[in-house]
Amino acid sequence: EIVLTQSPGTLSLSPxxxxxxxxxASQSVDSRFLDWxxxxxxxxxxxxxxxxxxxxxxxxxRFSASGSGTDFTLTISRLEPEDLAVYYCHQCASPPYxxxxxxNLEI
Amino acid sequence: xVQLVESGGGxxxxxxxxxxxxxxxxxTFSSYSMHWVRQAPGKGLExxxxxxxxxxxxxxxxxxxxxxSISRDNSKNTLYLQMNSLRPEDTALYYCTRGGYGxxxxxxxxxxxxxxxxxxx
Numbered sequence: 001e002i003v004l005t006q007s008p009g010t011l012s013l014s015p016x017x018x019x020x021x022x023x024x025a026s027q028s029v030d031s032r033f034l035d036w037x038x039x040x041x042x043x044x045x046x047x048x049x050x051x052x053x054x055x056x057x058x059x060x061x062r063f064s065a066s067g068s069g070t071d072f073t074l075t076i077s078r079l080e081p082e083d084l085a086v087y088y089c090h091q092c093a094s095p096p097y098x099x100x101x102x103x104n105l106e107i
Numbered sequence: 108x109v110q111l112v113e114s115g116g117g118x119x120x121x122x123x124x125x126x127x128x129x130x131x132x133x134x135t136f137s138s139y140s141m142h143w144v145r146q147a148p149g150k151g152l153e154x155x156x157x158x159x160x161x162x163x164x165x166x167x168x169x170x171x172x173x174x175x176s177i178s179r180d181n182s183k184n185t186l187y188l189q190m191n192s193l194r195p196e197d198t199a200l201y202y203c204t205r206g207g208y209g210x211x212x213x214x215x216x217x218x219x220x221x222x223x224x225x226x227x228x
Contacts, residue, residue: 033212033213033214035214035215037152037215039152044202044218044219044220044221045144045152045202045204045215045218046218047214047215047216050214050216051214056214056216086151088151088152090152090215092206092207092211092212092213092214092215093212094212095157095166095211096154096166096168096169097142097154097157097211098154099144099151099152099153099154100151101151102151102152
């Protein structure tokens with residue numbers, strides 16, 4: 001079973017700042033199967049990044065991601081109030097298709 | 108774009124059963140694996156189960172194995188989750204979400220709005 005650990009748990013930042021979120025896997029993950037999701041308050045999750053670094057359709061280029069093996073990152077530049085959300089990394093390589101515990105981003 | 112609409116949630120006593128449904132708006136439903144993901148109140152996302160496009164591959168989280176059963180009817184564009192022997196810790200918002208093309212691997216690109224399940228006496 002692949003366990004994903006995200007850090008930090010909570011971040012409080014100001015509009016205009018940039019931030020990098022971390023996701024570490026307990027074993028190597030094929031980067032084709034590492035995703036990031038955004039969940040805004042009261043909403044369903046939304047796919048943000050797939051295959052470790054590809055933006056999903058309609059996602060702002062302020063969001064970028066990278067990584068391989070066991071270490072992955074999501075970077076958000078020029079934070080906007082609408083970026084207030086919980087961000088989850090996720091592996092869809094092998095069952096159980098676990099999520100990280102999430103990073104709560106406060107703006 | 109495909110839309111997913113869950114239904115069937117409600118309040119149920121511990122030990123009882125409930126069946127959730129997820130209706131897809133397009134017939135492309137039959138080409139993709141489908142997952143159930145849940146979220147307990149104030150908690151993170153927990154993957155629950157997956158079924159491949161043709162139903163030949165099914166996997167469950169350990170927390171629901173032997174109690175929950177995932178199935179699909181491609182002729183009706185509908186996904187199901189039969190939940191038996193429900194426990195208070197199964198209380199959550201249950202989302203259906205579309206996975207990879209064909210097999211279970213692949214990102215969850217489309218999500219429903221969820222159906223709430225409360226297990227309480």
